[in-house]
Amino acid sequence: MPTIVVDRIAKSFGAVKAVKDVSFEVNPGEIFGLLGPNGAGKTTSIRIILDIFKPDAGTVSILGGPMSEEKKDRIGYMPEERGLYQEIQLERCLIYLATLKGLEENDARTRVGEYLERFDLASSRHKKVKELSKGMQQKAQLINTLVHQPDVVIIDEPFTALDPVNTQMVKDLLKEQRDEGKTIIMCTHQMHQVEELADRIALINKGETVLYGGLDEIRRRYTSDGVLIRTLSELPASLPGVREIHDHNSSKLLKFEPGQTPQNILNMLVDKNIILEQFEIAMPTLDEIFIQVVSPEGKPE
Numbered sequence: 001m002p003t004i005v006v007d008r009i010a011k012s013f014g015a016v017k018a019v020k021d022v023s024f025e026v027n028p029g030e031i032f033g034l035l036g037p038n039g040a041g042k043t044t045s046i047r048i049i050l051d052i053f054k055p056d057a058g059t060v061s062i063l064g065g066p067m068s069e070e071k072k073d074r075i076g077y078m079p080e081e082r083g084l085y086q087e088i089q090l091e092r093c094l095i096y097l098a099t100l101k102g103l104e105e106n107d108a109r110t111r112v113g114e115y116l117e118r119f120d121l122a123s124s125r126h127k128k129v130k131e132l133s134k135g136m137q138q139k140a141q142l143i144n145t146l147v148h149q150p151d152v153v154i155i156d157e158p159f160t161a162l163d164p165v166n167t168q169m170v171k172d173l174l175k176e177q178r179d180e181g182k183t184i185i186m187c188t189h190q191m192h193q194v195e196e197l198a199d200r201i202a203l204i205n206k207g208e209t210v211l212y213g214g215l216d217e218i219r220r221r222y223t224s225d226g227v228l229i230r231t232l233s234e235l236p237a238s239l240p241g242v243r244e245i246h247d248h249n250s251s252k253l254l255k256f257e258p259g260q261t262p263q264n265i266l267n268m269l270v271d272k273n274i275i276l277e278q279f280e281i282a283m284p285t286l287d288e289i290f291i292q293v294v295s296p297e298g299k300p301e
Contacts (some may be wrong), residue, residue: 001182002027007084009048009058011208019055020207030046031184033198035191038153041207043080046154049185050077063151073102075148078141080157080187086130091116093129098201101148108147115143119169134161142170148176153177155259156187171197183278184194189290191286201286205294215286222292223283226255229269230278240268253282 002025011019019041026032034053036042038292047053049060051067063071085093091112096109116122119139124132132140138161145155158174174197178184194201195215203211212217228251235245235252241264244255256265262281269276284292 002061003058004049005061005065006045006186007059007061009055009060011044011048011053011056016280017207019048022058022202022204023209024202024209026183029178029181030196030199031178031186032196033186033201034187034204035189035194035201035290036204039070040204042137042204043156045204046077046156046185046187050075050154053091071147072149075151076145076155078145078155078158080160081156082141084129084137084144087128089126090121090129090132090140091125094140094147097144098147101150101168102147111147111149114144115147119143119166129297135163135166139166139170140163142173146151146173150182152183152185154185154187155173157189158186159193160190167193175246176285187252191290195286203293211289218289219283219286222282222289224255224282225258225260226253226282227265228280228282229252229276232275232277235274236272239272241263241265251278257276265298 004020005024006024009019009022010017022041022045024034034042034045044053046053049062051060051072060067061092063074066280085098088096090139094112094115095105095108099105099110103111113122116125119142121139121143124136129137129140138158142155142158145153153174155174158170162170171193174184174186178199186194186198198215201211201218201293202213228248228252232281239254241260242255243257244256246255248254254265266279269279
């Protein structure tokens with residue numbers, strides 16, 4: 001049973017239609033990517049899910065029904081804007097916010113201490129939040145989001161200001177949460193992170209869901225008529241059934257003629273005694289799909 005069901009929600013602010021028609025479901029034990037260009041309606045949709053905004057139309061079910069005060073303690077939300085108290089010491093701030101989510105102070109202190117150690121913030125526990133770097137504040141926000149062990153985690157741009165080591169730490173943590181059966185919605189513009197982490201995605205553009213499904217399924221839908229190969233010898237300038245040959249990193253991209261298939265191209269290369277180190281269908285990146293879908297030309301049928 002899905003943890004979150006968003007069914008054709010819409011929301012306007014005066015004459016501005018922030019959300020027109022957004023629908024998707026998020027299941028337990030998955031990382032769900034909620035994507036879209038700036039102003040697409042992602043943040044408004046999240047705020048409707050969290051019951052911060054009431055939709056003008058449509059419905060949202062979370063954890064089996066409408067939002068309630070009890071359910072809010074089972075949700076961890078990290079907005080893109082930092083929301084920690086800047087004038088308070090880091091540890092004190094995190095413990096206080098954890099108690100607001102229903103934890104006893106002793107439990108909050110223990111869990112906050114564990115997270116501070118894990119995120120390499122223990123030595124900064126007595127610093128005021130405003131004295132921390134942007135990356136350290138980002139990690140503190142993540143601690144605040146997860147310390148009460150929520151069933152639903154909604155995070156907006158989780159990798160902002162993080163170096164590669166801390167980015168990997170956060171990715172490992174999100175995977176752990178998923179493996180524990182938590183429901184995770186991740187909003188980010190970093191498509192390569194989505195490709196690595198997300199099980200399924202929804203792409204919102206101009207207030208509407210324009211792409212929805214599993215990553216592998218979506219990438220297959222947008223697969224171009226080409227293959228990537230790497231050989232031990234030089235390729236001929238032209239090959240039967242191939243209309244274009246391009247360099248692609250350390251490989252060659254072969255774009256084939258209409259009616260040709262990857263199997264035809266493979267058989268042709270073998271017949272020509274071309275020794276292959278690599279042969280794979282050229283799958284588009286999520287960045288390429290994103291640009292194609294939100295461009296005026298739109299997506300393929």
